[in-house]
Amino acid sequence: MAADTDTLDDLFDAHDLPGLERWVADHPPHEVADELARADGVRAALLFRLLDKDRALTVFEELDPPDQHKVLAELRGEAFRDVVEEMDPDDRARLLGEAPAKFARQVLAGLSPRKRSMTAALLGYPDGSVGRYMSPETVALRQRRTAGEALGVVRERGADAETVYTLPVTDDQRRFVGVVSLRDVVLSDPDRSVTELLKEDYPLVEATDQAEDAARLMQEANVLALPVVDSENRVLGLLTIDDAFEVIEAADTEDIARQAAAAPWSGHYMSASVVQLARSRVVWLLLLIVAATLTVNVLQFFEDSLTAVTALALFIPLLTGAGGNAGSQAATATVRALAVGEVRTRDLLRVAWRESRVGLLLGAALGAVGLMIGSVLVDVPVATTVALSLVVICSWAATVGATMPLLAKRLGIDPAVISAPLVTTLVDATGLLIYFVIAHAVLGV
Template sequence: MSRATVHDLLERNEIAALQQWLAEHQPHEIADELGRTDELHAVLLFRLLGKDEALAVFEELDPPEQQKVLAGLRDHSFRELVEAMDPDDRVRLLGESPAKFVNRVLVGLSPQERATTAALLGYPEGSVGRYMTPETVTLRQDLTASEALSRIHERGPDAETVYTLLVVDDRRHFIGTVSLRDLVLAPGQRRVSELADPERLRVRAGENAEDSARLMQDANLLDLPVVDSEERVLGLLTIDDAVELIEAADSEDIARQAAASPWSGHYMSVSVLQLARSRVVWLLLLIVAATLTVNVLQFFESTLEEVTTLALFVPLLIGTGGNAGAQAATASVRALAVGEVRTGDVLRVAWRECRVGLTLGVTLAVLGLGIGTAFVGVGVAATLAVSLVAVCGWAAMIGATMPLLAKRVSIDPAVISTPLVTTLVDATGLIIYFMVAKAFLGI
């Protein structure tokens, strides 16, 4: 059945057909369908799921969709579902919820789960401590491999993962990690301390969650130990949470580069008003910034009156400069995100992109000179050609360095979005154009 058919079945309340559809699809597919529907239909679809399948589907939902489902459940079902969630998933849900909803969740939890959730909520927002799972298996360094396997059998059912095992001393200080594979294959009497990798990468709970996820990506890790300031083990950042962190960060960057505020939730279920609100502020700011271009044109009005053909190439010039700046800005933000450049590289990046821009400008200038000469004469064509070289070099340098400078002063580089760079380059590109015209045409 297609997604449109599922919507029709929900509208017609055809329960048997909906149950058949649910039985034929995976949790992530069901979660996507729930995200597309309104609250009433989402709850109806969710209630048709079996207990185990319902939890699997619920964990695939983003926090806004989880709130939507929980809001329609009775207290017993509500408590049962939030109690079964992993602590890190529960904290992510509460971090995006109103206070009334948070209180309802905390009140419905068992004392143990409430204490675990409160502990994770105590870490700063955006820190890896909020995303780690404390449900891990720790092994004392003096255990033998056989004793360690017995402990895994005992504690494993309550752990989120058993593939990476944290080795600690008597005070829970981090000694290293050992994989389940190495432990199973080791001789039974071999000590865990001999199998542990003491050089395993680890992070402090207060460190940035996105940076920690990027570290896992760069080092090809399935999980990352999290410790406190005294190197005591707190938990693990697992690959599923790392992937979600990177996806959320990339989505936010894409939204900001398009001059919009990021929103949470499924696109198809977000209201039109919410989408408009995420974009309107930036559009207002860009309108204000665009007045710079108007002021430049007004300032050089007399130049345009003397050589009116210059006006023909204004759209071409500012469009080319804006695009060159946007390309450089996008490359710079991406390189920052994946750690390929640092803020200290700003001068090297500026010089590099300036040369890239000049190379592009020369290529375009050759074309512009030929076309311009055929239509408006050598003087204006030469003005256009030289301006293209200068504007492309300037635009690429500005577009690449602005995100780096923003990062240095603790501003999200993506905020220095493509439209903002384009607007700035439009105004400064016109200044370059008219200054070159004055020099070449003697006006």
């Protein structure tokens, strides 16, 4: 891939348009999209204009909305309208949902009446809801049809639909009653009733439900498309597997950023400016510095103990590091379990009890090592203090790390906000308290 990138840069530097045209023709859409995302607006627009119409749309839909904005900002007139007009309605709604209001109005004004109406309907759903991601262009069947008639409907209307592999089935009032698969329709006797092929216990969601929850449901149920209905159970569209993947990827990216104590941001890393990257991280770092003053206060409070037994200071980095790591591991495991539905907020006490025992075992293992190291470096009483502290701190850190995301979820806060660095900072301060309390009990200082 590096060689391809170097060649592309050389082609740009040499202003070799025929070479650039060959490059975009020889590479698959996802690789072209990656290069568009990496490039500045002018280069991205130039590459995009060298694509033929069908490939241009495929490449464009591979881009994240910020990178789509970058390309569209350099296009004008007919090229601009063609791209936006041919996009799938759900992709167009996401593009406009993240765009400035002036840009969104410009795009909507240039759409055909049918596409404008469809896009406006999707934009009417709350941000982050399934309604923003569903495809309204679906083929729905009436349950009284036969397999042969259903196949005729698919042939007639399937070209305008995003997918025809999962076919919602409705009654005469358009209320959802189940789904049939295209495979069953094709392989069945043409006179067989659609009702006989119906999967009635198929999962579904309402348009106002959270898109991430719907995508996780698809993952758990192993389905390629999920029917989306309104409050009266009428079919509005389908959430397709490709859109579900994008939702999960965006949610995981946000969680990873928050767990690393950074604000989530969209777009390609290589196209982001240094200022943008720094801005996404600086707020959390400032907050963590303020939180870290707790550790300084603890050290000041126990200054006499450190003066009496200076060897205690040698093991502070070891204890804070071990406690912080144990808390981060537990927090990460809990956030992940919450995201995939393996634990719920009502499991808080069970999770706390489980992780406290896990931390106890980890602390015992680390304490044994700490006892040996401390006995060699200093003396047995200090080593004993370190070992006991490791046991208690690890158990405490694992309990805190596991329960904080659950408490955040119960309070309506994104569990990922209770990030590993925040847990680490809290455990550092409380771990020192535990250390000096045990030192006072064992050493009498």
